[in-house]
Amino acid sequence: MEAQSERRLLQWLKGDLAIDEVGFVPLSKTGAELLFQFYAARYEKGSMTLTSNLDFANWTQVFKDEQMTDALVDRLTHRAQIVTDLSKA
Known part of the structure; x- marks a missing residue:
């Protein structure tokens, strides 16, 4: 939000x-x-x-909108390599 207010968001x-x-x-x-x-x-x-300690199913808690969260996860996982910590199993 700070980067947007300072008009620096595009640099990222x-x-x-x-x-x-x-x-x-x-x-x-x-x-x-x-x-x-x-x-x-x-x-x-x-x-x-x-990185996140949350499963994708719990990201709605963060983004507070199911439709937006679904769209975000779709974009992030497209052509992605997902690594999970299997040592907790």
Whole structure:
């Protein structure tokens, strides 16, 4: 939200990106919408590494909108390599 207010959001659309602990901090409705728009804008434009302790099924708790969460997971998992920590099994 800070990057958007300072009109710096576009600089994050290029290059590789790592985002750690998706879902660790609850998002406001505006924050969730901005994050969705950011991911959608980066879709197939650069690689992203995301980490989260939440299963995709629980991401609705973070983004607070089932339809937006489904669309986001679709974009993130398309042509993705998903690695899970099997040591917890």
